[in-house]
Amino acid sequence: MTIVFLILAALTILGTAAAMSLKNLVHCVLALMLGLLGLALIFLQLGAQFVGFTQVIVYVGAVAILAMFAIMMTRSAKQERLGKPSSAVGGVLIAFLVFALLAWSFVHGIHPQAQTPQPTASVQQIGDALMHRFAVPLEIVGLLLTAALIGAGVIALDEREGAR
């Protein structure tokens, strides 16, 4: 546990907490990008370089921009109506109870182990594993992404007369 990890963890928590609590939805997505960038840096610090860069490309680059497009297209940037205060208190209470249970079990359940050296996961090793041990899951994910591409296009299509 180093000072770098603490700084990155603080960045991640601040960004995601701001993303879930700000009023303006555009600001929410910008804070989300900051938080996900912090998480990608934590992945890099843990030695998973490829996953860290994938996180930057997929989440910071694609998913956040997709959410931004959805906010702009639905003109909902500033008109979020707040729910009843009682429901907000209930949601935060449930989340806090879940966190307390998880934290209690982790603090009591994980025994300290010997320091292990930083494992390596080069892109060549990952590609090797994807082509041999994980070839079938890779094909299934490709099929899933194709189906999601076609499905998202069909669902979002405007079916009204003369809309296109």
Place this chain on the structure above:
Amino acid sequence: MNPLTACVLLSSLLFAIGLAGALTRRNAILVLVGIELMLNAANLNFIAFWRFGPNPAAMTGILFTLFSISVAAAEAAVGLSIILAAYRKFRTTDLDQITALKG
């Protein structure tokens, strides 16, 4: 503190933030973002247990995280297009006012 414990504590805090957002926000897009945060917390768990686990040479945690990221991206694309389709009918993304999905 044990580095593995620090990682899983950060991941459970991230999960709790995503859960609180998904339960309290009324805008459908932000609820989807909260679900993405919960998936990211699971990814951090995979990476932490790969890094500090007994057999990192098998790289199972890394590959599971890569598959999980691609499934989450597909889920975000389909979810946002469903939100767009619902917005076209109800003219709002407020989850309290979207009461049916049948077009």
